[in-house]
Amino acid sequence: MDHYSAHSSAHAAALETDSEKYLGMAPWPVSNLLKSTKRKAVSDYEAPRKRIKISEEEIHLRYDQIKRPNALKRRLRDESEKALSPEIGNVFSDDKLPRKRTRISEEETLPTKHQIQVKLDRFPKRESKSLFSPRSAWALAKSLFKTKYKQQDQLGEGGCGSVYGGYRRFDKLPVAIKHVPKKNVVWTDADENGRQLSTEVAAMLKLEIERDRSIGRSAPISLLDWYDLKKELILVLERPVPAVDLSKYIEKNKKPLDENQAKIIIKQLVHAAKHLEDNKIFHRDIKPQNILIETGSGMPRLRLIDFGLSCFTDQTSDGCFYGTERFVPAEWLSEGVYNAGPATVWQVGAVLYETLHKKEFNSVKFVKNKRTISKRLSRDCRSFLKRCLTKNSGCRPTLEKLQHHPWICENTGSVR
Template identity: 50%
Template sequence: MHPVDSHQTPSPVAEEPTVEARRVRGRKRKDREDAEEKGKKRRRSSEPTETCEASGDLARAKFLDKYWEYDQLGEGGFGAVFAGFRREDCFPVAIKHIQDKHCLPPLCLHGKELPAEVAIMLKLAAEKDDSAGMSAPIQLLDWYDLSHELILVLERPDCASDLADYTAVNGGSLQEWEAKNIMRQLVDAAIGLEKRHIFHSDLKLQNILIGIGRISPCVRLIDFGLSEIVQKDTVITRFRGTRRHMPPEWYYHSEHMPGPTTVWQLGIVLYEMLHKSVFTTRGFLNKELKISSGLSTDCKHFLRLCLKMAQARRPTLTELQRHPWLTNCTS
């Protein structure tokens, strides 16, 4: 027998961890917990995305079941517009594809958040009445949310072209009497929008349709993609219209108001209807653009009022509506 060694090596005993070791273990445990939580969040976030994509596929299928789509009619900053027909009755429609719906700021309508253009067109439809000008805005017939893309189905008037093409076909400018008829309808339409606190913000030849199937051209307004719901005297510190048409107050002070800006834009529309030249604010400020001396006195006065440099000196839309050039049917 071997004698018992009184100096046997003792069984290993765990040492008390140092403060630093406890910190390292705590960090590792926290990292594991964070990783697990991130994994849970990724799994949760993937579920709505899949649901949204499925919802978008369903919306696209519904759209294709209901409409035929044909040739492209035009293209803008947010997407393209195509001619189409409703399958059940061959009713002509315009189909607007907005490739990235997130480029449209959301608006709240009756407690529901909607893409701005949809909300504004639904508001117009709900508040439509028999007053002059309220038939001018084009109507929204249908709309489809395809996850990232938005499809708007709009009415498409027969025998209509935009005012830019209409003017070009007529030699690049219109007769004063015809420009007056169109401007009278435009002022009525602008008043209708203003009463509903809607600021179109991009009134120009390309956003005005002219129906030519009647004795008198009928005016329709299109493209409410840049529109806003605001009071007419609200000071706006962003400009969302056509850059070459910015009013002088924005040009100099980087702010403008819906009412005076709408009047300025109507002046530009009238100028381009009556002159064979493209209007730019810079050109007007530099006195490179002249008002034709061949126009009637009342017409020139009306145009100069719209294009007043100071927004406070421009007339209101109601004052424009009562201007002698529009009310006098003989000139």
């Protein structure tokens, strides 16, 4: 018992001494404790990752893949190009090569620059969309037309095109809008500005030196504007209101006109035709449907329309007749030729015939004596008709002589 007690006392004294030493020691840093840990603690559901050694090149590759993907693509492409034959790169004129590449076997031949250019030429080139391209000019012309004018109902349709009513937006001026397909347009030489004009536009522009002053004052109708589009020409013309064409004017009368009424109209027609002749313009299609009669005043006023078949008298004839078949001059029926002056006089006579007779005029029937001049007409009127419709063009009077014919010179009142 004494031995056990002594041993217990010694153990207690040693324990006390160790406790004092422990308490006197400096505390161990926690960071050192963590550094000494050999394995990172993981949760129960996550397995420890396997550590692998990555080279410096792979580190840069992964950085490029995350931070600079485009640079990585270029780098990989450059490496693939180096792996291919250098001759392939020489085929192309610039440094950029196609992204999709195929290796070429030794048996295959590389394309030459000429072969590549031939293939490229097969692809259609895109039309320029610059401000001065034809497409832009057509679009601009159409936009200007719609901005300036309002088109309404159709007024009529002929062999050359169709005509619509309308008005000018800023002052509500009534206009006639004529649409002429490009296939029906007869072109003249280029004007002083290098623009190619249709014969109809060129003739009407020549008649109007001062366009604004001529509106409503000349027998030929005035051209206000014209627009050259991709598939058609648009002509904006003066439209007298109220007015009807001569054929409807006669129908409205319900019987042929009397001589005095016809004389007022024919006198104006002769003066209008002489005005065209002085400007070397040949209308070629004078007929009742191309003559407007203004009915807004007591005295009928004549206006000449539709210059679609007109031409200049100094132009060479192509041996064809242009106009309405039933008003063709007699010399064309017998010889196949006609000239501006005599043909115009023939058509003036044909218009007068229709105003004074129930039956419509027809050149073929008149030449064959199936159409005759009425005997109820005055002697001077019959003389005027016979001279205009002389079958021999050489014996036909000129327009100037018609202006001085006794029947025309008789006083019938002034035209307002």
